[in-house]
Amino acid sequence: MPKRINRAIELLEQDQAIYYVGGHSGHVMTYPQGCQDAHVWADYINVGMEHGAFDMTGLAEYMRGLAEGGPTRSGHRTPTVVVEAPVNGTDPANVRFNAWQFRQILGRGVHGVLLCQAESASAVRAFVESCRYPHQAAGVDPSLPSPGERLRGATGEASETGQILEHGGLYSEAWKLRCRHDFGYFRQRIHPGMLWGWWNEVIATELAQFYRDFIAGKRPKIVICTWPPDPNPRAIRPPRVRRKTPAAPCPPVPPPVPPM
Numbered sequence: 001m002p003k004r005i006n007r008a009i010e011l012l013e014q015d016q017a018i019y020y021v022g023g024h025s026g027h028v029m030t031y032p033q034g035c036q037d038a039h040v041w042a043d044y045i046n047v048g049m050e051h052g053a054f055d056m057t058g059l060a061e062y063m064r065g066l067a068e069g070g071p072t073r074s075g076h077r078t079p080t081v082v083v084e085a086p087v088n089g090t091d092p093a094n095v096r097f098n099a100w101q102f103r104q105i106l107g108r109g110v111h112g113v114l115l116c117q118a119e120s121a122s123a124v125r126a127f128v129e130s131c132r133y134p135h136q137a138a139g140v141d142p143s144l145p146s147p148g149e150r151l152r153g154a155t156g157e158a159s160e161t162g163q164i165l166e167h168g169g170l171y172s173e174a175w176k177l178r179c180r181h182d183f184g185y186f187r188q189r190i191h192p193g194m195l196w197g198w199w200n201e202v203i204a205t206e207l208a209q210f211y212r213d214f215i216a217g218k219r220p221k222i223v224i225c226t227w228p229p230d231p232n233p234r235a236i237r238p239p240r241v242r243r244k245t246p247a248a249p250c251p252p253v254p255p256p257v258p259p260m
Helices: 007-013 031-037 056-069 092-097 099-107 121-131 147-151 160-166 173-181 183-190 198-215
Strands: 044-048 080-088 112-116 221-225 240-244
Touching: 007 080, 031 056, 056 080, 056 099, 080 092, 080 099, 092 099, 092 121, 099 112, 099 121, 112 121, 173 183, 183 198, 198 221
Parallel strands: 044 080, 080 112
Antiparallel strands: 221 240
C-alpha cells in the first residue's frame, strides 16, 4: 500500500536511490503515450521543458493517460512526473517574474518542478515560495506578509481594502463596480504598497481608455514611451503617450496579368 502519492519521495525517505526516464529536450505529450508510460520501470518520468516545448495542453493529456492507464506496479495511481521548467534560477527576480509557469505546470497534476540553473539560495527560496499555495506556509520565509496582510497594506493598519474584506468580502459589488470604472484604483487596491505618481495615473487612464475603445469595436492602438531613470531630475517632464489611429484597410489585390 503506497504511503505517498509521490513514489520518488517515498523511496528517498527509505534512503533508496531513484532512477528516471525521459529526455531533457522534450517528451511525447499525448494521451496514448501516457497510457503506455503508466507502467514504466523507472521511479519517475522527467519531462524536459527547459529545452523542449512548453506544451500545457499536451501535458494535461499525458497526465490523463497516466491516470487512466494506471495504477503502477507499486500501487501508485501514476508514476511520479517531474517537469524541468524553462526558467533560469540565477536570481530571485528571474524566478518570481516567471512564477506563472510553475502554476501552469503544477496545475496539470504533475508531482514536481525542477528549477534549472539554480545559482543562489535566494533564487531557490523564491522558487519554493512561488510553488506554494498562499495558505501554505511550509518552506516560506516567515518574515513575508501573508496574502491577507498584503491586501491590508502589510503594515497592520486597517486599509480601505481591509475594511472591504471585513464588510462584504473582497469581491463585494461596490468594490467590483469601482474597479471596473477606475483601473488606477484597482491597481492601488491589489498592491497597497506600490509607489504611485503622475506617470502611473497617466498610464492607468490611457489603458482604461484603450480597453473601452477596444470593447466598443474601434480597434485602437496605443504606444507608451518613457525615459531612462534620472538620478537628478530637473523638472517634471510631461508624459509621452500617443494614441495611434486605426490603420487604413489594405487596398484590394489587383488581378493577375494574363500571360502574353
